[in-house]
Amino acid sequence: MSTQTVVDMESVEHFRTRARDWIRDNLGPTDPKANIGVMRAEGPDEDELAYVAEQRALQRRLFDAGLAGICFPREYGGQGLTRAHQRALNEELAGYAYAERLQSPTFVPCAAVLLEFGTEEQKQRHIPAILKGEEIWMQMLSEPSGGSDVAGAVTSAVRDGDDWVLNGSKIWTTGAWWSDWALCLARTNWDVPKHRGLTVFMVPLDCVGMEVNRIELLSGSREFCQEFMTDVRVPDSDRIGEINDGWTVGTRWMFHERMLSNSPYATMAAGSTQRGTKMPELLAVARDAGRLNDPVSRDLIGEARMLELANNALQHRVVQGITTGVMSDQAASIARLMAGLMSTRLVTIIYEFTGPAGAAWDDDDGTVGDCATDYLGQQVWCIAGGTTEMARNAISERVLGMPRERTHEQNIAFRDIPKSRSTSGS
Numbered sequence: 001m002s003t004q005t006v007v008d009m010e011s012v013e014h015f016r017t018r019a020r021d022w023i024r025d026n027l028g029p030t031d032p033k034a035n036i037g038v039m040r041a042e043g044p045d046e047d048e049l050a051y052v053a054e055q056r057a058l059q060r061r062l063f064d065a066g067l068a069g070i071c072f073p074r075e076y077g078g079q080g081l082t083r084a085h086q087r088a089l090n091e092e093l094a095g096y097a098y099a100e101r102l103q104s105p106t107f108v109p110c111a112a113v114l115l116e117f118g119t120e121e122q123k124q125r126h127i128p129a130i131l132k133g134e135e136i137w138m139q140m141l142s143e144p145s146g147g148s149d150v151a152g153a154v155t156s157a158v159r160d161g162d163d164w165v166l167n168g169s170k171i172w173t174t175g176a177w178w179s180d181w182a183l184c185l186a187r188t189n190w191d192v193p194k195h196r197g198l199t200v201f202m203v204p205l206d207c208v209g210m211e212v213n214r215i216e217l218l219s220g221s222r223e224f225c226q227e228f229m230t231d232v233r234v235p236d237s238d239r240i241g242e243i244n245d246g247w248t249v250g251t252r253w254m255f256h257e258r259m260l261s262n263s264p265y266a267t268m269a270a271g272s273t274q275r276g277t278k279m280p281e282l283l284a285v286a287r288d289a290g291r292l293n294d295p296v297s298r299d300l301i302g303e304a305r306m307l308e309l310a311n312n313a314l315q316h317r318v319v320q321g322i323t324t325g326v327m328s329d330q331a332a333s334i335a336r337l338m339a340g341l342m343s344t345r346l347v348t349i350i351y352e353f354t355g356p357a358g359a360a361w362d363d364d365d366g367t368v369g370d371c372a373t374d375y376l377g378q379q380v381w382c383i384a385g386g387t388t389e390m391a392r393n394a395i396s397e398r399v400l401g402m403p404r405e406r407t408h409e410q411n412i413a414f415r416d417i418p419k420s421r422s423t424s425g426s
């Protein structure tokens, strides 16, 4: 960083005051719908689309106020500021409605990947549009034949003149039906070992040959999608990174995804469920279920608080370790594992307060009413962004240096790997 940049940079305290004044004058209280997403059934499609439109408008207002893309470079419409500025904004946003639904995966990991691997033209074209809420991005990684085995992608991309022709299917793409673009991992060479024949592309979700189908979950939510690509044409100028070097992009893509709420590229209000405390909700459910004063509930409340404190300390330590170079990027898997386990346990604790009442409720049951759907989705944060089992693999092999799972796949052409054996994971 040049001396000039340091001298010109707005101080964190000045930035905090500017952000606070603007937020108080312009934003309403936290939107209760902000965290519904895949967790709970949303309303009719028109309401969901209206909500997404509101989120875009909110993002635009943050952009116009100079409060979007805090750590993105100025040449792409960002503020060119530091993690400390982003942290200050996150703290000032606590309790206020902002474009929360757009942060993941649009900003992290998608925009972070564009920033790291995009060409100048790609960055100029997409990053300002993302910061203004004009483009919502999704990630097309998982496939019906193997989600954890990301490197085993069988969606193919074949070169045809200046274009690539994509065929295959991606699944579990959250919110694809209301999104604009996606990063898509595809196989471009079947005659080399599986990690060496992949390439990443930017794909518009409304292009010819792209069919987006919605998946209905037990909770009634229809946010997840499966896409079928039939001869989808993508210009070579929309390729991210080098041909057949998609695993290099993919590895960073998954790193950014694991960093999520710890990433300097995402705005996440302190106190939101991703970053702060679930205690107010937990206490409200215990109170509404009439269990606030019983000793078992008090133990559970203590356990929940202890888990949150341990998680916060661990997340902080891992981020510090990675940003100062004391820990390798692989340590992001430690933070990911802990966040998944904590989140599952907190949902289970909440359900323990309600007992059977959490499974059947009416409108007068207050906070108790949402518990059953949360309980159905209790494993969600142990799966999303790569499972906790895969995080354990990464920690044992790449952080602790334990022996890697034995595989011959590294040396065989992908087309020769028997399907049932392709399980090496991301």
Ligand SMILES: Cc1cc2nc3c(=O)[nH]c(=O)nc-3n(C[C@H](O)[C@H](O)[C@H](O)COP(=O)(O)OP(=O)(O)OC[C@H]3O[C@@H](n4cnc5c(N)ncnc54)[C@H](O)[C@@H]3O)c2cc1C
Pocket (backbone or CB within 6 Å): 038, 105, 138, 139, 140, 141, 142, 143, 146, 147, 148, 149, 171, 172, 173, 174, 380, 381, 383, 384, 385, 386, 387, 388, 389, 390, 393, 423, 424, 425
């Ligand atoms: C809320 C949510 C949002 C999501 N959003 C997206 C999205 O936007 N885009 C996207 O592409 N995907 C998305 N996913 C999909 C997610 O990334 C996959 O579900 C995940 O990678 C696991 O893949 P799978 O479901 O196919 O499970 P599988 O890979 O079939 O795994 C089944 C079980 O086997 C275990 N397992 C598999 N291989 C190994 C191994 N080598 N060692 C040890 N255990 C192993 C797994 O951990 C798991 O417990 C989302 C998932 C959720 C829950």
